[in-house]
């Protein structure tokens with residue numbers, strides 16, 4: 001079967017700049033793809049590249065798409081190199097959407113709705129944000145730490161815990177900012193607090209990081225989560241093989257074979273949190289479909305990122321305490337594709 005193949009590269013300004021551990025992001029670059037099969041069924045996908053997270057670049061995706069040409073076979077799609085993992089995710093999304101459209105049935109969701117984590121700002125600004133978010137219905141909160149001094153932040157931790165509504169869960173994300181001693185101080189402090197997990201306490205590329213992360217995970221009761229340490233299917237496989245006892249923060253858009261890798265995580269009964277890679281609506285629908293098909297424990301989504309783009313046509317569903325499977329199916333991917341014309 002030969003499909004018609006089309007792609008559109010984008011460079012979209014963000015509504016407000018996003019601060020990451022790797023610098024300030026003012027615009028988002030990536031590539032949307034479109035496949036149309038012989039029956040006229042159309043599927044869309046997105047290569048939401050994050051080169052600083054270990055993915056290919058938008059230039060590499062564009063070159064590979066140009067090489068594929070306007071007519072492609074399944075064999076040609078399958079032959080896209082594994083290192084182009086964002087492009088592979090895009091093509092997988094476009095072909096599976098195609099298949100489900102042809103069969104005239106919606107993608108089957110395991111979950112009807114999923115909670116969404118609210119993102120709290122670093123530093124003292126956190127304190128004024130908790131109450132309005134709690135009143136809006138959020139019960140999972142994610143606080144960026146490792147930004148200010150450790151003593152100040154540890155004092156703030158008690159104020160944050162005191163401000164949380166009862167039954168709330170707090171996620172801490174250090175984005176790899178700590179050394180061993182600081183990570184130990186935090187883990188000692190978190191032991192009796194409502195901390196769901198600490199994300200990436202030490203840098204993924206620090207010397208001996210894997211042994212250090214494993215040691216910390218074994219020595220303290222608060223679970224640890226891997227985020228920057230998981231820059232693709234290979235990293236997930238390696239940590240899975242090593243019996244990682246903590247949480248896997250999975251950005252489906254960065255997995256070349258999201259369905260296969262998630263099936264292996266599910267078979268191992270791993271703890272998984274689904275997270276955004278700052279996709280447009282196109283990649284968001286594909287990534288969220290994976291989250292809604294996850295058969296394991298339903299943890300709050302790390303998708304509280306929209307509105308994100310200066311042009312709202314590219315946004316996924318606006319931030320709310322819950323996301324429903326039907327909200328995901330309602331995402332208008334065709335409008336996002338057409339808006340790039």
Ligand code: MG
Pocket residue numbers: 173175199200227228249
């Ligand atoms: Mg993180």
